């Protein structure tokens with residue numbers, strides 16, 4: 001069975017949903033941010049602050065390449081992982097790509113307590129988050145399955161995902 005990769009903007013629940021999905025499918029779970037944090041010995045926000053975005057993207061690309069050696073895993077990515085051409089190409093190879101979609105308002109609400117550890121969102125209004133989201137849409141839209149997460153319970157989202165994954169695999 002293919003690797004399952006979750007993509008989407010910050011604050012849509014990729015890690016929480018990915019972990020729950022992996023549990024339901026009895027698969028291993030990995031997260032690109034956690035892999036980078038483990039390698040660098042500090043949270044990703046600190047990597048970005050101390051070493052810069054370019055360095056973070058390089059570390060993230062390395063993490064993606066490493067995680068692609070886990071063929072059956074569920075993998076959650078960082079919000080900007082798919083913006084990197086090499087990471088996007090690596091992720092696509094042998095994976096089912098799932099986009100967790102949310103509105104800028106949902107993202108604004110979901111990240112209000114975590115904007116400190118997300119330098120990319122610090123001081124941003126919902127409208128500014130919307131602009132960033134719009135810029136990234138073409139990358140997120142390159143997916144196999146889309147699930148809308150606004151205002152929904154995690155289990156409800158995971159149940160829809162399980163159905164859509166099954167349907168997609170049956171159709172292949």
Ligand code: S3P
Nearest residue numbers: 009010011033044078079080120
């Ligand atoms: C980023 C999202 C973060 C993290 C980094 C950059 C972004 O991951 O990879 O801070 O620019 O979208 P989450 O999407 O898990 O917050």
